[in-house]
Amino acid sequence: MAGILQGSLRLRTTLKGPLSIFGSSSASGGLLHPPQPAGLRHGTARRRTLHDRDDVTKTTSPGASPERLPFSTVTLEDLDFFRRILPGRTITDPDLLESCNVDWLKSVRGSSEVLLRPQTTQEVSQILSYCNSRNLAVNTQGGNTGLVGGSVPVYDEIVLSTALMNKILSFDSISGVLTCQAGCVLEHLSVYLEQRDHIMPLDLGAKGSCHIGGNVATNAGGLRLLRYGSLHGTVLGVETVLADGQVLDCLSTLRKDNTGYDLKQLFIGSEGTLGVITAVSVLCPRKSKSVHVMFLGCETFDQLLKTFQLCRGMLGEILSAFEFLDSECMRLLNTHLKLDNPISDCPFYMVIETSGSDARHDEEKLHNFLEEAMTSSLVSDGTLATEESKAKALWSMRERVTEALRHDGFNYKYDVSLPVETIYQLVTDMRAHLGGQAKSVVGYGHMGDGNLHLNITSPTKDAKLLAAIEPFVYEWTSARRGSVSAEHGLGLKKRNYIYYSKSSRAVAVMAGIKAMLDPRGILNPYKTLPDRLL
């Protein structure tokens, strides 16, 4: 039986990052989620609880895991209600619940005992209206591919899955605007659009599982941001159910709309803490007639930087991705996934993609660029793919680094953005700082966006190593006005590190918005915002 304590203990023993820096119980800061008065927990006393919880002892540790907030617990009456509105889609079977209680990295675990699978916005509205009145916490879950513990319950929050909300509502081939429910899988949308001569403006490694609603809720970045910009620009509309069950319809399909504040922006990147995204409309670019992928190697990071600049100048409007990895990534790809280096060994590698409307023009531009890059000795070796299968193989050298890392041991993952010229210095400095303590220290990421994925591995979880990494990595980033979470979000794991990138005034405004839209704090509690306001 998964009680609160068990969930909490599990959380504490499996969490990778300590959540302590702002989590101390000192009186200096105000509690962001002050314990609610018992009166808010109306109904629980006179209801039968789903499980006997008399054995529960509250954890009061000031350390990693947050205190469970005084939400109600799910009763049999609650289940009756859910089963009435979601017949056959109210799941309590522990085996079926297992996968939605654990994140993809298997780094955090909750103890939810109820999974709800609505199909319509109206059903989501009914669920939230009920949960809000009952003070039941809700964890919205898309494809559960997040890396910061944002998509799984921390305690016994009800899991609201968008998996059955997977209908495409409309596609307008003239404007390129797609409108769909939140639970559509990114790859399915991509396939649907490619058949209609369009593409999604975002692409990421998790595309086979992640939901578009989750992408929008986490403001996913990915591989196409360099060309098509962030979701704040390409998402035209969002339909959201607010905590009290009211539907906020901002599902515009217009490119321009200056009638009042752009509310949808609030929900993009709010990680399910301000509302449940039920549908989105997205501006989709035309599919390019010609796509080329290059895999190039160079000797120094400075050369890599210069190659990027050369690319921007010579490939201009056809440049659609500029990714990089270091030789340590290549070693892990060789060792764990048996992927062969398609070129000769180099300290740094680039995956460069172009997308254009005229293959001959693109090839000419690529030829000129490669000639210039080789003759000026920026690039040591390289290969160019025009066929789709070869292009995919080259892309996999970049996309499968995450997978290779999982085979290397316990992962410490950092996702920072920095002025592009400084991003690799963090990897170098971290290596020097750690000496021989880590198994691997690797750097890769989205060069064009100044976004570094710094990953450190150890044979098993290693508290001493972690103490050497943090807060070093955050302080290093903060000192350069970087972001401690470029595209992964804060979720559970990084919520208390927000102050490294945001001022206390900004966090206070965020907390004000949260309190306004979700006064009881039932939506994805313990996530995104820190435990305490400074």
Added chain:
Amino acid sequence: MAGILQGSLRLRTTLKGPLSIFGSSSASGGLLHPPQPAGLRHGTARRRTLHDRDDVTKTTSPGASPERLPFSTVTLEDLDFFRRILPGRTITDPDLLESCNVDWLKSVRGSSEVLLRPQTTQEVSQILSYCNSRNLAVNTQGGNTGLVGGSVPVYDEIVLSTALMNKILSFDSISGVLTCQAGCVLEHLSVYLEQRDHIMPLDLGAKGSCHIGGNVATNAGGLRLLRYGSLHGTVLGVETVLADGQVLDCLSTLRKDNTGYDLKQLFIGSEGTLGVITAVSVLCPRKSKSVHVMFLGCETFDQLLKTFQLCRGMLGEILSAFEFLDSECMRLLNTHLKLDNPISDCPFYMVIETSGSDARHDEEKLHNFLEEAMTSSLVSDGTLATEESKAKALWSMRERVTEALRHDGFNYKYDVSLPVETIYQLVTDMRAHLGGQAKSVVGYGHMGDGNLHLNITSPTKDAKLLAAIEPFVYEWTSARRGSVSAEHGLGLKKRNYIYYSKSSRAVAVMAGIKAMLDPRGILNPYKTLPDRLL
């Protein structure tokens, strides 16, 4: 002496649109700005007022103009304070105040008696902190080029001009990120960037006067949106001073930052009602090596639509603008500005711009496109410019339509966005609806963004004509889920039309955000949000 009454009367007699649809004094809706208790007007009783206001009679008309809210009036002590912190930059000379009390269209007029010209964020902070404590209303003003009465005071609000906040703070040629103060003129920034091989991601007719802070505050669209997207995507950071004087530093220069809610988005398009934008950082594209402009004519709107589709396919990544105007616009350009039609007479004209990195490639693409467009009889006539002077001349056929309209008589201006295939139908339907009542009914705009500028002229202001236009135009747009303000914003003139494009729930959330960030409502009152909540 410009008292409240005078300001109010002037407003009522010069406003073009009636502000009555939601402005009735019926008890059905809650007042968005309920009269503040007299206690809030602390200090006014014991202070000497700047002018004797005993002659003031409050207007209680339920019609066009809003009631003056019970803000304090500026006293001599207030002026002393402002002169201490802004020596030589606290303006009370009526001649100097004249231009900032009247909008560019000369359609609305306020009666402010104080103009403040801060140079730094710190000064703005001091001003707002003081005004908030004194309950003095503030109207932030950039280049005063807005078209909806958002940039001028309605009554005696203090005008806070950003004109002296015109410093470029930094430009990073590697990332293309420009950081500057809010008062930089768009054209100055463009010139600065062009010298550094970059361009601003936005361009608009008012570039010679408008301030980047005003552009961001109004989420300006303009001529490059098709290619570079909206400011919600290209603005990376915003520094804002909140109503209470606190500085909210979201002046990131990073392309990616998912640490908490993206607060800067709130200020983009909020028309100065949530905070005073003091600095911004903008992601600037590389300057294209090759720019071409075509001016084409076609017989029907359906052909224009098909030409746009052909462009998207054949010009793809080099397409940077697709604008249109109708033959009525051409007539006004001929008549009032003596501009000659560069091609033969047609019912519709297009201005199409391409920007690319290789002139030869671009010309080949253009050649292929033109051949296809001519042989398939989509386009009747056209001309192509490669030289900058000729390109500018072609662009002026589109950019100077607004100017030609001003010479045609009194202007009724509408700025709607709609599904692209329906945008011109509104012009046709409006012509049929008005019969011979109007002098001219013209349509032009940003085809690629589904954004129509519908303009109607009459020899002088004509209440009967206005009654025939409105609410017809809004109902027509609303029925097609269009936006009643695509890029101009709501300002004073259109605030009460918000419900045609936004739900009452959405407006209530906006009002909640306003109340949270500006509890006394001192920032740009009477703008953007409607007088009443439904």
